[in-house]
Amino acid sequence: MTDLSVDLGFIKLKNPVIAASGTFGYGLEFEPFIDLNLLGGFVVKGLYFSPREGNAPPRLAEASSGLINAIGLPGIGVERFSEEVLPRIRKYDTAIIVNVCGESEEEYGSVVEFLDKKEGISAYELNISCPNVKKDGLCPALSPEATFSAVSLVRKISSRPLITKLSPNVTDILEIALSAQEAGSDAISLVNTFLALAVDTETRRPKLANVYGGLSGPAIKPIALRMVHQVASRVNIPVIGMGGILEGNDALEFLIAGAKAVEVGTANFVDPEATKRIIDELNGYCQKMGIDRIETLIGSLRT
Amino acid sequence: MIKDPRARIVGKESWRDYFLMRLESPRIADRSRPGQFIMVRINAHHHPLLRRPFSIHSKNGKTIEIFFQVAGLGTDLLSQKNTDETLDILGPLGNGFKAEAELKGKAVALVGGGRGIAPLYFLAQELRSSGAASRIFYGGKTRADLPLRENLEKQGFDISCSTDDGSFGFKGFVSDLLKAELKKFTPARIFACGPEPMMKKISGTARQKSIPAEFSLESVMGCGFGACWGCVKRIKRGDGEELVKICEEGPVFPAEEIVWEEEEG
Ligand SMILES: Cc1cc2nc3c(=O)[nH]c(=O)nc-3n(C[C@H](O)[C@H](O)[C@H](O)COP(=O)(O)OP(=O)(O)OC[C@H]3O[C@@H](n4cnc5c(N)ncnc54)[C@H](O)[C@@H]3O)c2cc1C
Ligand SMILES: Cc1cc2nc3c(=O)[nH]c(=O)nc-3n(C[C@H](O)[C@H](O)[C@H](O)COP(=O)(O)O)c2cc1C
Numbered sequence: 001m002t003d004l005s006v007d008l009g010f011i012k013l014k015n016p017v018i019a020a021s022g023t024f025g026y027g028l029e030f031e032p033f034i035d036l037n038l039l040g041g042f043v044v045k046g047l048y049f050s051p052r053e054g055n056a057p058p059r060l061a062e063a064s065s066g067l068i069n070a071i072g073l074p075g076i077g078v079e080r081f082s083e084e085v086l087p088r089i090r091k092y093d094t095a096i097i098v099n100v101c102g103e104s105e106e107e108y109g110s111v112v113e114f115l116d117k118k119e120g121i122s123a124y125e126l127n128i129s130c131p132n133v134k135k136d137g138l139c140p141a142l143s144p145e146a147t148f149s150a151v152s153l154v155r156k157i158s159s160r161p162l163i164t165k166l167s168p169n170v171t172d173i174l175e176i177a178l179s180a181q182e183a184g185s186d187a188i189s190l191v192n193t194f195l196a197l198a199v200d201t202e203t204r205r206p207k208l209a210n211v212y213g214g215l216s217g218p219a220i221k222p223i224a225l226r227m228v229h230q231v232a233s234r235v236n237i238p239v240i241g242m243g244g245i246l247e248g249n250d251a252l253e254f255l256i257a258g259a260k261a262v263e264v265g266t267a268n269f270v271d272p273e274a275t276k277r278i279i280d281e282l283n284g285y286c287q288k289m290g291i292d293r294i295e296t297l298i299g300s301l302r303t
Numbered sequence: 304m305i306k307d308p309r310a311r312i313v314g315k316e317s318w319r320d321y322f323l324m325r326l327e328s329p330r331i332a333d334r335s336r337p338g339q340f341i342m343v344r345i346n347a348h349h350h351p352l353l354r355r356p357f358s359i360h361s362k363n364g365k366t367i368e369i370f371f372q373v374a375g376l377g378t379d380l381l382s383q384k385n386t387d388e389t390l391d392i393l394g395p396l397g398n399g400f401k402a403e404a405e406l407k408g409k410a411v412a413l414v415g416g417g418r419g420i421a422p423l424y425f426l427a428q429e430l431r432s433s434g435a436a437s438r439i440f441y442g443g444k445t446r447a448d449l450p451l452r453e454n455l456e457k458q459g460f461d462i463s464c465s466t467d468d469g470s471f472g473f474k475g476f477v478s479d480l481l482k483a484e485l486k487k488f489t490p491a492r493i494f495a496c497g498p499e500p501m502m503k504k505i506s507g508t509a510r511q512k513s514i515p516a517e518f519s520l521e522s523v524m525g526c527g528f529g530a531c532w533g534c535v536k537r538i539k540r541g542d543g544e545e546l547v548k549i550c551e552e553g554p555v556f557p558a559e560e561i562v563w564e565e566e567e568g
């Protein structure tokens with residue numbers, strides 16, 4: 001038997017596969033397809049303090065081997081989440097991570113303050129990188145200062161581990177990652193989606209009502225991998241890698257490039273059993289290659 | 304909701320750019336109701352990436368049918384699949400048409416524009432077995448856009464057609480044909496599926512005549528099972544309006560709940 005578990009320091013996952021925020025609903029949507037106990041963990045849809053409607057439709061456009069979305073973080077807010085969802089998902093033996101959003105730094109703080117009193121959450125993933133809520137994709141993760149400031153504030157309030165989720169829409173990803181680390185983040189996850197545009201040539205209108213959206217899926221994988229490698233080689237907190245993982249082999253690329261765990265996003269729409277299949281494929285690879293502990297692969301890129 | 308990774312294509316018919324495919328998927332067939340849909344994985348590669356939604360056109364024992372028109376790459380690739388190949392499908396999804404049971408012994412109108420006829424055939428069959436009399440109104444741009452007409456006639460359905468260019472049946476939109484016919488008969492309910500401007504017109508007519516109506520809406524879908532929040536439409540709920548996931552709470556909505564989009568100027 002291969003040991004697929006990975007130790008992030010603040011939490012040990014039974015395997016490195018985590019379902020990514022916004023692509024796994026609140027977890028419950030996947031109950032008909034997979035046993036959630038099999039997962040390393042899952043991240044629920046981004047939560048603001050209050051319920052939110054999100055952006056006007058159309059919200060989705062397909063691109064070559066990718067998906068552009070401008071969902072705009074609709075959601076049920078922390079109160080309904082704690083009352084209606086958390087009791088139903090906390091029974092699962094897997095890491096439950098809440099993706100925390102905020103219109104302001106204070107809102108990130110109040111979401112965490114509220115959730116800190118509730119049982120059943122393993123960690124927070126600070127979503128300072130959603131490109132779809134402010135004009136031109138503006139978000140804290142675009143500047144080292146705003147990243148530092150948001151992470152420091154939440155760090156003071158949170159009793160739980162913090163994962164800071166970074167945006168790829170920056171010139172120097174390492175600078176931002178180092179800011180998050182300095183501000184006390186326990187881990188870094190990357191990447192969120194790439195700011196993108198799709199045009200309907202018949203109407204000459206953008207395909208999305210929001211004009212810009214975020215590109216995800218296989219199309220972004222090589223760039224995401226490069227960024228994960230850049231960051232993982234320099235920070236000393238764990239890195240969770242994502243971007244275009246559809247198969248076990250994609251996940252392996254991220255682990256070898258230095259990610260301690262991976263998140264699987266868009267793949268969940270294409271194949272609702274994707275996370276389970278990827279875990280099986282990782283297992284198969286390790287057995288074939290004679291690897292007893294998957295952790296030995298992490299950061300093993302030969303350069 | 305079931306994932307069937309190996310639904311076998313057991314029949315295929317085609318007319319110009321319209322295709323009818325019969326899929327063997329016993330567990331999905333067993334649970335399917337009119338107005339529900341399936342999500343079809345086009346191929347195992349990355350492009351096109353997302354599954355495509357198709358209404359369930361009919362069911363018969365272990366099989367279901369889909370009826371589609373080629374609209375882009377996904378439907379084009381799908382149209383090239385042949386008998387004995389298998390498809391990875393999810394279904395049945397969505398809520399389906401309502402009110403079938405109450406319609407026993409009554410007359411109803413089913414209005415399909417173009418590929419919008421797809422879910423109405425299943426509905427007509429179910430209504431027939433529950434003892435309602437359906438009149439089907441089937442509209443297309445031109446004669447070749449009415450590929451299912453003969454089949455519907457053969458099945459003994461009462462069907463009236465329209466074409467925009469007058470090449471077959473009533474000349475004009477199917478919404479105008481319905482409006483004209485409503486002077487002569489009053490259905491207990493109208494069910495419609497097709498392009499949004501058509502459904503919006505029918506909704507107006509139904510309201511004028513105080514006839515309850517249900518519409519099957521479309522939007523680009525990321526997942527089909529409530530996980531992406533991509534498919535929302537504006538729907539009246541309580542005193543206000545909400546953006547509702549049509550894959551979960553739809554795709555069928557009663558006329559009074561739908562907030563139609565403004566016509567583009
Ligand atoms: C619940 C539901 C049931 C449907 N049932 C049927 C059916 O029974 N028969 C049938 O022929 N079609 C049906 N459709 C529409 C069908 O899903 C689209 O035509 C198809 O997804 C287009 O894929 P494509 O790759 O060929 O085209 P693309 O290249 O993806 O798109 C071609 C054009 O179609 C538009 N489009 C893309 N996806 C959708 C979508 N989901 N709905 C509407 N327009 C879309 C695009 O904006 C573009 O203008 C249904 C859609 C929904 C939401
Ligand atoms: C429809 C959709 C919704 C998303 N919603 C969120 C979200 O709420 N919070 C977040 O941090 N990331 C969100 N993301 C980003 C994903 O979690 C992930 O970072 C990104 O899609 C890249 O991974 P992928 O290529 O595997 O999808 C969303 C992505 C998609 C496609």
Ligand code: FES
Nearest residue numbers: 526527532534550
């Ligand atoms: S299509 Fe994903 S939520 Fe409806």
